[in-house]
Amino acid sequence: MPGSQFSVLQEDVCVPSRRVLVTGATGLLGRAVCREFQNSGWWVVGTGYRRARPRLLRCDLLDEDAVRTLVHDYKPDVIVHCAAERRPDVVERHTEAAVNLNVHATATLAKEAAGSGVFFLYISTDYVFDGRNPPYGEDDSPNPLNLYGRSKLEGERETLRHCPGAAVLRVPVLYGEVEFVAESAVTALWPRVQEGAAESCTLDHCLQRFPTDARDVAAVCRKLSERGIQDRSIRGIFHFSAKERMSKYEMAVAMAQAFNLPSSHLIPLTEQPAGSAVRPVNSELNCSRLELLGLSVEPRPFRAAITDCLWPFLPDKRWRQTVFH
Numbered sequence: 001m002p003g004s005q006f007s008v009l010q011e012d013v014c015v016p017s018r019r020v021l022v023t024g025a026t027g028l029l030g031r032a033v034c035r036e037f038q039n040s041g042w043w044v045v046g047t048g049y050r051r052a053r054p055r056l057l058r059c060d061l062l063d064e065d066a067v068r069t070l071v072h073d074y075k076p077d078v079i080v081h082c083a084a085e086r087r088p089d090v091v092e093r094h095t096e097a098a099v100n101l102n103v104h105a106t107a108t109l110a111k112e113a114a115g116s117g118v119f120f121l122y123i124s125t126d127y128v129f130d131g132r133n134p135p136y137g138e139d140d141s142p143n144p145l146n147l148y149g150r151s152k153l154e155g156e157r158e159t160l161r162h163c164p165g166a167a168v169l170r171v172p173v174l175y176g177e178v179e180f181v182a183e184s185a186v187t188a189l190w191p192r193v194q195e196g197a198a199e200s201c202t203l204d205h206c207l208q209r210f211p212t213d214a215r216d217v218a219a220v221c222r223k224l225s226e227r228g229i230q231d232r233s234i235r236g237i238f239h240f241s242a243k244e245r246m247s248k249y250e251m252a253v254a255m256a257q258a259f260n261l262p263s264s265h266l267i268p269l270t271e272q273p274a275g276s277a278v279r280p281v282n283s284e285l286n287c288s289r290l291e292l293l294g295l296s297v298e299p300r301p302f303r304a305a306i307t308d309c310l311w312p313f314l315p316d317k318r319w320r321q322t323v324f325h
């Protein structure tokens, strides 16, 4: 029985006919993708690596034989490939390991998907663009500024080379239901917001970002997959992004306002910090292809969605009780 050598995330008594394999299921986006497909009646198998827990498969995607066995045994209709090294500064420091995961493991999965007739969905990033001429359409020329963006672009190319029927979904910076606040570059701002008036804190006000809730991306992944397994013209590159443009400084101020906290200690910084990987100034994505196909979702407003994601990290339980219960 497919998947029998592994524990599965969900196996209904009446096994649904559609199966999805989600890589990176222990990560921010992968968790949301698993939940979204489960809630829509798919049979879901999620893989993780260091954080794989009893209900997820542990599979090192750098192990080609393990990847082949996984796809062969499980026989999914769809693979949503979320696993990646997505921290630009880590990619600069550990480039070989990151390229192995972001490029070579992607190529292995894409080959297996093509060989098995699986709809392959590769998650990519707005960092494939240099940010000098936004907004970017799917056909605009990428020109990544850092090694992370380059590795993800290579991952896209390997995907489409080995699996021409695949889809690539580019998304901007993500936040969502995090296990710890540092898990997303957006929720990572929360401790600095909470510092309050005690200490002033400089935050980037130079790079324009479009913080997007992972739950919205997950819904787009499901819609793309459901259409993709029926309609083989659903292939190539797609963009999805929330519409609110914000610097990190503006995100932090919005968080402070949402929780009625002071924000006067937050100081906008208008130069990129030295010593970290160069990021695009504004890599806004034009998302019209998805919208025209009816495969988009209305992005959650930032203020409401970030409140949702941060409330488990509120130290003041009385506030939580007053506002949410």
Ligand SMILES: NC(=O)c1ccc[n+]([C@@H]2O[C@H](COP(=O)([O-])OP(=O)(O)OC[C@H]3O[C@@H](n4cnc5c(N)ncnc54)[C@H](OP(=O)(O)O)[C@@H]3O)[C@@H](O)[C@H]2O)c1
Pocket: 023, 024, 025, 026, 027, 028, 029, 030, 047, 048, 049, 050, 051, 052, 059, 060, 061, 062, 081, 082, 083, 084, 085, 086, 101, 123, 124, 125, 126, 152, 171, 172, 173, 174, 175, 184, 185
């Ligand atoms: N987060 C963002 O702001 C953002 C923005 C744009 C695009 N993206 C893209 O969205 C996708 C998902 O990102 P994310 O934020 O969800 O990433 P994440 O939270 O950092 O999760 C990364 C996942 O990759 C898995 N992984 C790492 N090494 C592995 C290996 N050798 N074998 C198998 N799995 C391995 C991790 O498993 P363990 O933790 O269990 O080891 C984890 O599940 C990525 O493709 C990323 O490039 C993310």
